[in-house]
Amino acid sequence: MEQPSALEGAMMLLMGVFNKYAGTDERKDTLSKAEVKTLVEKEFPHFLQLGDKKEVEAMLMELMSQGDQEVDFCQFMCQVATLTIIGKAIFEQLEACPQ
Amino acid sequence: MEQPSALEGAMMLLMGVFNKYAGTDERKDTLSKAEVKTLVEKEFPHFLQLGDKKEVEAMLMELMSQGDQEVDFCQFMCQVATLTIIGKAIFEQLEACPQ
Numbered sequence: 001m002e003q004p005s006a007l008e009g010a011m012m013l014l015m016g017v018f019n020k021y022a023g024t025d026e027r028k029d030t031l032s033k034a035e036v037k038t039l040v041e042k043e044f045p046h047f048l049q050l051g052d053k054k055e056v057e058a059m060l061m062e063l064m065s066q067g068d069q070e071v072d073f074c075q076f077m078c079q080v081a082t083l084t085i086i087g088k089a090i091f092e093q094l095e096a097c098p099q
Numbered sequence: 100m101e102q103p104s105a106l107e108g109a110m111m112l113l114m115g116v117f118n119k120y121a122g123t124d125e126r127k128d129t130l131s132k133a134e135v136k137t138l139v140e141k142e143f144p145h146f147l148q149l150g151d152k153k154e155v156e157a158m159l160m161e162l163m164s165q166g167d168q169e170v171d172f173c174q175f176m177c178q179v180a181t182l183t184i185i186g187k188a189i190f191e192q193l194e195a196c197p198q
Contacts, residue, residue: 007116007142011183013109015190043106073187077180084110085173091114 017043018076030070036061047083050090116142117175129169135160146182149189 004012021039022031031039040060041048048056064079065071071079103111120138121130130138139159140147147155163178164170170178 002144005142005144006112007138007179008145010109010112010116011179011186013105013112014183015187017106017109039106043104045101045104046107074184077183080106080110081176081180084113085176087110088114088172 014077014080015073018073022073027070030072031064031076032070033061033065036064036071040064047087113176113179114172117172121172126169129171130163130175131169132160132164135163135170139163146186 017039018031019028021035021043022028024035024038025032040057044056044060047060050056060083063082064076066075066079068075116138117130118127120134120142121127123134123137124131139156143155143159146159149155159182162181163175165174165178167174
């Protein structure tokens, strides 16, 4: 099989991250609240440094779960897309005016 | 700087892919039709093998541009999220019933 492109590689990485954290309980196709918490703690080390860790973590938890008990892959991808858009804007601002 | 996580790495990869293809003309923050075409040809080698190449390419072009002359990062991320959701469903079907 030919090497995946950078874009296909990123897409497969996202599938892999979701499957890894969703797979820790019997419901393999959704993230429970506990799985969302573990994912946030493990997968957003740099986002968590953008402010008060507890606050950013709570915000990411709220964003990722949208108040739902279970987060499916569609919801996960919507939140990842939102965070990527926010992240790009933050990077561009930091580049535009470095402290 | 600490290594990014898999999720953060995928998010940064997506930013990099967009910037690479959006940066080839004077409008660096949007993808023109020509830039979308190059991105589709170069970044979806495995998607293009899922059917008739010309058809899949036309479908991806239509999906990525949504009929717009210019595609911004938000639109790009929406389409990548959509394609990742579709891609995961395809992989799961292929795993469930390999030919």
